[in-house]
Amino acid sequence: MKWRYSLRWRLPRTPCPGPQELASEVVEAGKPAPESVLSRWVPGAGYAVCVDFLDERQVKRRSDERKAAARRRNLERRVNRIAPLFADEFIRRELDARPAYFQGKTMNMPPKGGESC
Known part of the structure; x- marks a missing residue:
């Protein structure tokens, strides 16, 4: 399993001043956020460090x-x-x-x- 860390805009009622996602990187499960994402994070700027848990299983669709x-x-x-x-x-x-x-x-x-x- 892999984790994906990203720096995304997280103020829902405020217009995004730039791209929705500034940086992202996929790492092995359990690893801390990579420096490439953390170095671009500024507290209070509206962007937040997010983690997505990537799964290799296929999505099951109903007939x-x-x-x-x-x-x-x-x-x-x-x-x-x-x-x-x-x-x-x-x-x-x-x-x-x-x-x-x-x-x-x-x-x-x-x-x-x-x-x-």
């Missing part, structure tokens, strides 16, 4: 069938909790409005706004 079943189950649970009298009608409308989503298809979403400077 479309499993995603579809979970989405339908969650929809039924949510609608039955909020409006049990009209649940069948609301569930049918939602399934008709977004058939691809409830068949387990993944929609490509744009990245969230807070990811860049």
